[in-house]
Amino acid sequence: MVSPTFRVRSIYDVALIKLVSENLNFELVQPLSEQLSLFKIEEKLAPYDIEIQDILGGYGISVEGDEEYVSSITTLFHKQIPNSIILQHPVQLHAVYNGKVVHVNNEKNLSVIDIGENVNAILFGSSFHRGQKVVIQIKQLNIFEDQLPVCSTVIHFPGQSVILERDANFVRVSRKLPKEDRDKLFELGKNLRPQDHGLIMRTSATKAPQEAIQADIDQLVQRAEELDLLISGSSYGPGILQAGQTVAHVLLVKDAKERLTEIRNKVVPTIPMYHWFMAYSQELKLTTTFAERIAEDLDGNKISTILKDIILETDFSENSIMYLQEYKLTSPPQERILGQLSWSDDVLIIKRSFRSSRGVHYSLDIDISQGDTSSIIAKENSWSLHMKILRDDNLLGETVKIVTPIELCSGGKLRYIDLGLLLVKKGEEIKTIDEGLIDHLTDKGIISTQLKEKIYLIFEECQKQLSTGEEHILIMSE
Incomplete structure (x- = not known):
């Protein structure tokens, strides 16, 4: 039986290759030079069945391929990286x-x-x-x-070595190839291009014999003809005609990044928080790569600590302005100013003073009065965000929001995913708000049952601490 093939273009590549290869018996193709060296494999430019690449600047990855293969990888993530958030689309790419x-x-x-x-x-x-x-x-x-x-309305049919475009008349060649290879493939493409179709020669065509390319084209032409029949025989109503590729997006919270760093460390000695550094900003990637290379000769833990200290001094210094990057899974991230930062040991205290009497305080249903202050208490890797609202130094109310472990990210931002669970305290009364998001995410397979149970235990613990009047309600990730 032929093994499914996969390609990885990601800052998490080494960990993902090890995870997938050892647990699913998938074969890596089109490897990068570092991947070749670390895994001691031969270069293979065969087409891939699954592609894995970064999204959101490294906050997650996308997995694209046949539904069966994508499902195998997402199931593996639920087992091996239990705090990952997996979003699978109901619509298929290229369908x-x-x-x-x-x-x-x-x-x-x-x-x-x-x-x-x-x-x-x-x-x-x-x-x-x-x-x-x-x-x-x-x-x-x-x-x-x-x-x-x-x-x-432009229809493409991707194949192993070529891409066919319906109702077109051209030949194109991948620009990733050297000029000599491009010229050869262009001439070959002109000879093989079927009538009334455009032809794009893929990188993998350089290693494929002409007979295999011709067979690939014939198969794609057959798909195009099948589509023509489906169109002519279909009803007027909207609906799918031909299936495409399943896509899953995996959001990697800080715990998940740390787990992937552990897996990477089994292949190549690395530094603590490697993937957090790599995802922090584009500018930090080169520094992190350099730090990993010298970690074999120096103390990797010390290097990691120095890098982290530099980040804190640059983006999270005392009195700096803090921002929020909040994901809700249903909409793009919301970004807004939180306030001015002060540190209490390793706890972030972010304060803001309201200069006008417009609006109401979030979830408390109390009108804002000029001079009111908010105090947000947060800590890196905490599952909770604690906020207090004060007027003339008297506590009006407080809230505790349950979120994915809080990350510090570039530009002085706190980043997390809102999990739809909130506690609101006014006086001695505590109100619990459950939007039903966790049940929805579990039912759709976006989060694991194990993670659901963990989140609700955190919710209960926050409620206990809120009822006893804890100063800082911060539930840390294990």
């Missing part, structure tokens, strides 16, 4: 749909397409009219639930 135009926005030059099953997609271009039937292909899947997938 072809019968669609119907339901809205046209001339100002923004886009149309909204109904593709069936209560799902809409964005089609750029406004030269359509409401009710018009269109055949579209999904080109981009956004991470968050309320962001629509992006589609196009």
Whole structure:
């Protein structure tokens, strides 16, 4: 039986390759030079069944491929990286749909397409009219639930060594190749291009015999002809015509990053917090790579501590302005100013004074009065965010929000995912708010049952501490 193949382009590549190769018997293809060296494997430029790459600047990864293979990897993550958050899309990338135009926005030059099953997609271009039937292909899947997938009327059929474009007339070659290889493939493509189709020669075509490329093209032409039959025989209503690739997005909170660093360390000696440093900012990647290389000769723990101290001095110094980057899984991250930072040992105290009497205090239903102050208590790797509202030094109320372990990120930001659990205390009364998000995420397989149980235990512990009047309610990740 032929093993599924996968390619990794990620700051987590070494850990992911070890994790997938050892547990799923998938074969690595198109490896980078460092991957070749560390895993002592031969270079293989074969096509891949699954691709893994970074998203959100390293806050997570995307896994794209056949549904069976993607499911195997996400199941593995639930077992081996239990605090990871996995979002799997109901719409498949590259899938072809019968669609119907339901809205046209001339100002923004886009149309909204109904593709069936209560799902809409964005089609750029406004030269359509409401009710018009269109055949579209999904080109981009956004991470968050309320962001629509992006589609196009240009249909591609990706193969092992080529990509076929329906109703086109051109030959293109991957620009990743040297000029000599590009020229050879271009000439070959001109000879092999089928009528009424565009042909894109992939990198893997350089190692494929002409007979294999021709067989690949023949198979894709057959798919294109099948699509033509499906279109001609389909009903007017929106719905899927041809399946595509399943995509899962895996968000890696700090615990998950640390687990992947442990796995990397089994392959190559590294420094503590390696993946946190790599995901912190683009500028820190080169420094982190250098630090790992010299860690064999020097004290890796000391190097890691020095790097962390530099970050704290630069982005989290006393009296600096702090910002929030809050994810809700249903929408893009919300960013806002939190206030001015002071430190109490390793606890962040972020204070803000309200200069006007507009609005209400979050979740307390108390009108803001000029001079009110908020005090946010946070700690790196805490599952809780504690906030107090004061007026004339008297406590009006306090809240505790349950979140994924808090991360410090570039630019003086606190980053976390809101888990939809909140405690509100006014006087002696404590109100619990459960939006049902955790049950929803568990039912959809986005988080594991183990993580769900852990989150609710944290919620209960926060409620106990709030009822006893703890000064700082910070539940740390183990």
